[in-house]
Amino acid sequence: MRGDAVFPAVTFLAALAIIALMLLIVYQMTIVALPSLERFGAGFLTGTTWDAVTEEFGALPAIFGTIVTSLLALLIAVPLSIGAAIFLTELAPSPVGNVVSFLVELLAAIPSVVYGIWGLFVLVPLVRDPLQRVLGDYLGFLPLFQGPRFGVGVLSAGIILAIMILPLVTATTRDIIRMVPSTQKEAMLALGATKWETIWRAVLPYGRSGIVGAIILGLGRALGETMAVTMVIGNAFKISPSLFAPGQTMASQIASEFAEATSDLYISALIEIGLVLLGISLLVNIMARLLVWRATRGVGGRLKT
């Protein structure tokens, strides 16, 4: 009988450990970031100087780089993912769908560093020529596509991130679309709509909040992605309007500087970047979870009107 008292307590402790861990992460990071927090205050988020000599640290270029690469990744990956998810759920004959599903899920299992090495040796040369050549020659009047064409830079980082979040967004969107009750589709088809119209007007709107959740989930992954980005982004601390320019993300900056930072304030500033990154990803993940949860919790087939 004593087991019945002990066992739930033990499992409770394990569950508590998860919450404690989360709190400990926030606490520990805040403690170490304190000198930087006190020294720079809110100016840390808007400062554009990162100078270890004068000990002046501002994180804006890293924040900017993180946002630009992540948005670029979404811009590329979201249409592809939704298209692929529609194909998997609505169009593909079951065996084909299974195979493609399987492949896409494998894509999700490939480690980040492998994307990095592939990006460095295969993608970057391709981005330099033809991609940057074509974009620069034909759209060079836009500030986005100006500047020297080195291959490494924000554009390459955005593309590699897109490939990396593709499986996650596809798989989640697929699950969301599967949840759309068939009655919705049948009703639409019965009205004489084509298959595309059914998807566009009934399926996607029905799953809208879930799909948005899937996209934000992808965003969360892109924001924190480190190794592949570090290997292709060029690690230069500056804000440039051009996608060709080398840049820096919060994660890549930590990866290349954290073990090497020499002064306490420098370390503290890097930890504060980590804290900002943590804050942003927590926010994004919480949003995504709420949206996806709500969408997939509603039991499929039951009318929600």
Added chain:
Amino acid sequence: MSTYATRKATNWIMLGLCGLCAITATVALIAILSYTIAKGAPAINLQFLTSLPQPVGETGGGISNAILGTLLLVGLACVIGIPVGLLAGIYLSEFGGHRFGSVVRFTADVLFGVPSIVIGMFVYALVVIRMGSFSALSGGIALAFIMMPIIARTAEESLRLVPTTIREAGLALGIPLWRTILSIVLPGALTGVVTGIMLGMARVAGETAPLLFTAFGNRLGFQGLDNPVAALPLQIYRYAISPYSDWQSQAWGAALVLIALVLITSVVVRILTRKRR
């Protein structure tokens, strides 16, 4: 108003585009896999898998330090991560029906979304500085933290699939609740639980960022848990960014080994989950 013909054309075009999207996604995978195999396979031989790295700039040598290191780190992560993750999963499914349960559930999901580099910094501050040394142990702890929420949530999901009647049957036979859970419910959900564990293992085996400031790397092989240790992803990173062409081809070889480890695990997971359905 669109005519029937244009509507029909739109239909085919858009559906075609969807197909194209799926093809693109598949092609991306095949491009990465095939390239890694093409570049990595020539680098792999017995010596590559079983010997230690050579001094910088000398050709030859292998990645045995990294392979063993990765196995060790994943092993350590399991030793720490599985008990906590599993117990938390049991709590969530068996006792976590109320408010605290959803807080834990939510925290686990959020923890899962914490960037792994942040975990690395955290463990550096928490363990490495206090121990006064980069170490295999700190690497294992970092990976365990990443693994825990995955295991907890998948364990919870699969435990929930076990019907309540089974629990009631156990209790009706006079078996205490804890024995019922451990001896009847858990075995029923075993496939799902193991799947979650393997998913976690596959995920952490490929992690690089949290190891940069913890396991640190070691070209000499294993020297004890309180010493730095190599890991496949770490070595791939260091070799890939180097200018040495011999190291670069070794990086591809190591990448292929790592992919093989991870994908085999994932495929096994797929087969396990398919059986369940």
Added chain:
Amino acid sequence: MTNTRKRIFIGILLLPLLAAILVAFACSSGSPSGTLPGVTTSGQTTTPSGARINLTGAGATFPYPLYSKMFSEYSKISNVDVNYQSIGSGGGIRQITEKTVDFGASDGIMTDAQSAAAPAKLLHIPMTSGAVAVVYNLPGLSTGLKLTADILADIYLKKLTKWNDSRITALNPGVNIPANDIAVVHRSDGSGTTFIFTNYLSKVSQEWKDKVGNATSVKWPGDIGGQGNEGVAGQVKQIAGAIGYVELAYATQNNIPFASLKNKSGNFVAPSIEATTATAQGVELPDDMKVMLTDSANPAAYPISGFTWILAYQVQTDQVKGKALVDLLWWSIHDGQKYGPPLLYASLSADAVKKTEALIKSITYQGQPLLDR
């Protein structure tokens, strides 16, 4: 019932058990037993006996090719295994300050603030000196580029952005320089190579000194960051039009072309052992060996060279490791020096060795010198 019990047992314990086996496996087969495959030491069978001692060091990537060779040779004749991670000099300073490693390594001198941050006195033990080569990647140009200090500073200040700029072409008559954009590659991590390089630029360019300065990591006006000497060399090798600065061994081992620089006496000198050795000639070495050798007045000197140091606490807190460390250092500045020249590092001069010996002898454990010579 027993069957079910068995299944649970397997279910719960299988993986940790597996892990434990792996750990055991790693322990048993992972320890390096002095014989590295592929290396045959003919005749010599001084198999080290007794327990092996592990030293962990981290820091400079500049001397990494040399250190990994030296330490690997040393492990064959002693019972000491050295795990050296080339994370950058900034990392070396930081990690020895945090005491997460047994020794640090740097090619920059620690600043007063950095020394003050360390819990105890750190010695700078010079191991070798080397040259920082200015490497480039220009299609069709594999040798013979000449640069001056002004041009180099302006390239790194991003004031000069095209390779076929008239200032570069005027200096290199008859050399066919393509019209590529200059991709300026710098170190993204804290680096002693950067320290030497920016030390030189600060000496020769007032603008550089004012705008950027001299440190292990600075505020780069340049384009692309690479991690470690490895990363910079890797980026330069990949990008047409790139310029970077790496230790000479990285350039020669990877066939990356490097420029000749105009030194203080007005001669164009390419980096080499002789040109590096010349740097230290005629320089009065201080007893603590903390001296920068850049922009030497010697006519045969290559202007961007310097010592690289191992950072060790003067007062050691672990007798076994401390002893192993001083023996390693002693061996490195004597027998170990012969591994330098093949990798294009210049051996320490007799004067430098003498002063360094005194430094090593001053390392103590509980008030007693650790070196028994």
